[in-house]
Amino acid sequence: MNPTRQRRLTIVLAILAAVIVAAALVVYALQQNMNYLFTPSQVQAGEATSYKTFRLGGMVKADSIQRSNDSLKVTFTVVDAGGAMPVEYTGILPDLFRENQSVIATGHMDGARFIATEVLAKHDETYMPKELKDAMAKAHAGKHIDEAANQDKQQL
Numbered sequence: 001m002n003p004t005r006q007r008r009l010t011i012v013l014a015i016l017a018a019v020i021v022a023a024a025l026v027v028y029a030l031q032q033n034m035n036y037l038f039t040p041s042q043v044q045a046g047e048a049t050s051y052k053t054f055r056l057g058g059m060v061k062a063d064s065i066q067r068s069n070d071s072l073k074v075t076f077t078v079v080d081a082g083g084a085m086p087v088e089y090t091g092i093l094p095d096l097f098r099e100n101q102s103v104i105a106t107g108h109m110d111g112a113r114f115i116a117t118e119v120l121a122k123h124d125e126t127y128m129p130k131e132l133k134d135a136m137a138k139a140h141a142g143k144h145i146d147e148a149a150n151q152d153k154q155q156l
Contacts, residue, residue, distance in 0.1 A: 035053060035054055035055050035106055036048070036051055036054045036055065037054070037055040037056075037057050037104070037129075037131045037132060037135060038054055038055070038056060038057070038135070039056075039057060039058055039080040039083065039132075039135045039136055039139050040056065040058050040078055040079060040080050040082075040083035040084055040085035041080050041081065041082035041083030041139050042083075042135070042139065043056065043083070043085055043109070043114070044083045044085070048109070049109075052108060053106065053107065053108050054106075054107075054108070055104050055105065055106050056078055056085060056087065056104070056105045056106075056107070056114050056116075057078070057080075057102070057103070057104045057105075057129070057131070057132035057135065057136075058078040058079050058080040058085070058102070058103065058132070058136070059078065059079055059080070059100060059101065059102055059103070060076055060077070060078060060079075060097070060098065060099050060100065060101055060103050061076070061077040061078070061079045061084060061099070062099045062100055063099065064076045064077035064099070065098075065099060071090065072090050072091055072092060073088065073089070073090045074088075074089050074090070074093060075087065075088050075089075076089075078103060078105065078114075080135075080136050080139055081136065081139050082139055083139075085113075085114050086112070086113045086114065087105055087107075087113065087114045087115075087116050088110075088113055088114070088115050088116065089105065089107075089115075089116040089117075089119050091119075093119055093121075094119065094120065094121040095121075096121040096122065097119065097121040098121075101121060101122060102121070102122040102129075102132065103119060103120065103121050103122070104119075104120045104129065104132060105118065105119045105120075106118040106119075106120075
């Protein structure tokens with residue numbers, strides 16, 4: 001092979017390898033920054049076990065908010081159609097945070113409880129994030145399918 005062609009081929013292969021390595025690093029970095037949204041029933045079903053950090057979305061259960069007297073620690077329960085998850089948060093909660101309202105908490109699991117690093121509350125009575133609405137609808141639809149199957153079995 002001609003030395004000039006061999007040099008060009010070497011340069012092209014080196015550039016191609018550098019582009020592949022750069023693309024792989026970008027994809028890896030983006031995956032580390034993704035936060036997936038799960039409902040309490042999905043977390044209890046084990047769908048979130050492979051994620052170090054994720055978002056938990058649902059409704060704040062009535063009479064579940066407990067505030068510490070000597071710190072900013074707050075514990076509450078997030079519920080959806082099929083599950084409930086205890087949440088612990090240390091910090092200042094949003095003004096719109098209250099019982100029976102939608103909430104999205106970012107954090108990680110610590111045993112059977114969710115440790116939140118950030119808590120977001122919905123901003124008006126009709127708003128619910130699309131991801132949370134879809135996840136809750138999917139969980140609710142699955143529950144209706146299970147109930148319908150149980151009713152059919154009972155009728156037989």
